[in-house]
Amino acid sequence: MIRLxxxxxxxxxxxxxxxxxxxxVVAEGSxxxxxxxxxxxxxxxxxxxNRLVEPDAGRVLVAGTxxxxxxxxxxxxxxxxxLQGVGLFPHRSVADNIGTVPGLLGWTRARIADRVDAMLDLVGLDPVQYRARRPHELSGGQRQRVGVARALAADPxxxxxxxxxxxxxPVARDxxxxxxxxxxxxxxxxxxxxTHDIDEAMRMGDRVVLMRDGRIVQADPPERLLAxxxxxxVASFVGQDRALRRLALIAAERLASPGPLPDAPAIAAGASLREALALLLATGADGLNLTGDGPAAHLTLAAIRAEAARAVT
Incomplete structure (x- = not known):
C-alpha cells in the first residue's frame, strides 16, 4: 500500500x-x-x-500511485x-472537528452527523456527552481520541x-x-x-523499522528485533532490558502447560508474560493458573525464564 x-x-x-x-514497503492492512x-x-x-515534505530523489507510492x-x-x-498535540481547531466543536474532511468531500449533513457519532463510539467517547464540547473542555487523552476519530472520519x-x-x-498513553x-x-x-518510544513501537507495530542517519538499520517484527x-x-537502542520488552509482546497462554496448579495465583490467559512475571515475583509463587474460556492450564516461572533467555542469546 505504501512503497518508498x-x-x-x-x-x-x-x-x-x-x-x-x-x-x-508498508504492507496493506499492517x-x-x-x-x-x-x-x-x-x-x-x-x-x-502525504507531501508535507517533498522528496528530492526516488519515488513515494500510495496504492501504486x-x-x-x-x-x-x-x-x-x-x-x-x-500528530502530537492533535491539532484540533480550538473554536470548533468536537463534532465539527471530526466532520472536517467529510465536509470538504461534500458529504451531506445527515451523513456527517451519523459518521461523527460512529467515530466517537469507535474511540470510546459517548456522542451525546462529547459531540458539542470544545477541545479545551477535554483531557489530553480525550483530545487524542478525537484526533484519531477525525483522521478516520472519511474512512481513509x-x-x-x-x-x-x-x-x-504515561497512564493514558499505555x-x-x-x-x-x-x-x-x-x-x-x-x-x-x-515514535521515539521503543515500547510504543513494539506494542503497536507489526513491523518496527529502526533508522539512523537517514537510513534503515533494521526492519523486523518486534519479537525478531528484540531477539x-x-x-x-540496535542492541543499545532497544536497551539491555530487551528480554523484558519481549515478554510484554507474548501472551501467557503461548507457554501454557495443561492442567491446574494447586493453590497457585491466577492470571488471564491473554495477559503478557511480563505481567505474569510481575505477579509471580509479587507473590513468590513458582507458577500461575491461567483463566479464560479454554481448558485448565498453568504457566511456570521456569518457562518464562527460558523464554526471556532467548532474547539475550
Whole structure:
C-alpha cells in the first residue's frame, strides 16, 4: 500500500541528507513503526508520504500511485493524519472537528452527523456527552481520541501518525496505545507511525523499522528485533532490558502447560508474560493458573525464564 523506492531528502544547508536512498514497503492492512534517535529522518520519511515534505530523489507510492503525480490536497484528503498535540481547531466543536474532511468531500449533513457519532463510539467517547464540547473542555487523552476519530472520519485506507501519544500522560498513553492499536487492526488500516518510544513501537507495530542517519538499520517484527538485534547500535537502542520488552509482546497462554496448579495465583490467559512475571515475583509463587474460556492450564516461572533467555542469546 505504501512503497518508498530510493527516496532521498536533503534540506538546504544540511551537511548530509535527512533521508538517504531509503527503500521501505508498508504492507496493506499492517502497522509499521518508525523509530530512531532524534534527527534520524523518521518524521521526514512519514511526511513525504502525504507531501508535507517533498522528496528530492526516488519515488513515494500510495496504492501504486506516485504521490508527486497526485494533487497534494486530494492526496491528503485520502490519508488520515494524527500528530502530537492533535491539532484540533480550538473554536470548533468536537463534532465539527471530526466532520472536517467529510465536509470538504461534500458529504451531506445527515451523513456527517451519523459518521461523527460512529467515530466517537469507535474511540470510546459517548456522542451525546462529547459531540458539542470544545477541545479545551477535554483531557489530553480525550483530545487524542478525537484526533484519531477525525483522521478516520472519511474512512481513509492509509493513516499517518507522528508521535501521536507524545503529549499524553504515561497512564493514558499505555491505554491509548492498546485501544487505538486494536481499532486500527480491526479496521484493516495501513498505518505508518513515528515514535521515539521503543515500547510504543513494539506494542503497536507489526513491523518496527529502526533508522539512523537517514537510513534503515533494521526492519523486523518486534519479537525478531528484540531477539536478534542486527548490530551493537540496535542492541543499545532497544536497551539491555530487551528480554523484558519481549515478554510484554507474548501472551501467557503461548507457554501454557495443561492442567491446574494447586493453590497457585491466577492470571488471564491473554495477559503478557511480563505481567505474569510481575505477579509471580509479587507473590513468590513458582507458577500461575491461567483463566479464560479454554481448558485448565498453568504457566511456570521456569518457562518464562527460558523464554526471556532467548532474547539475550
Amino acid at each position: 523506492e530510493g527516496v532521498g531528502k536533503r534540506f538546504p544547508g544540511a551537511e548530509r541528507p535527512a533521508v538517504d536512498a531509503l527503500d521501505l 502497522v509499521c513503526a518508525l523509530i530512531g534517535p532524534s534527527g534520524c529522518g523518521k518524521s521526514t520519511t512519514l511526511r513525504m508520504v 506516485d504521490v508527486m503525480r497526485t494533487d497534494p490536497v486530494a492526496l491528503r484528503r485520502r490519508i488520515g493524519y494524527v 485506507p492509509v493513516l499517518l501518525m507522528d508521535e501521536p501519544f507524545g503529549a499524553v500522560d 491505554r491509548l496505545q492498546a485501544e487505538i492499536g486494536a481499532i486500527l487492526r480491526r479496521l484493516g488500516k495501513t498505518v505508518l507511525i513515528v 536478534a538485534p542486527a548490530d551493537p547500535f
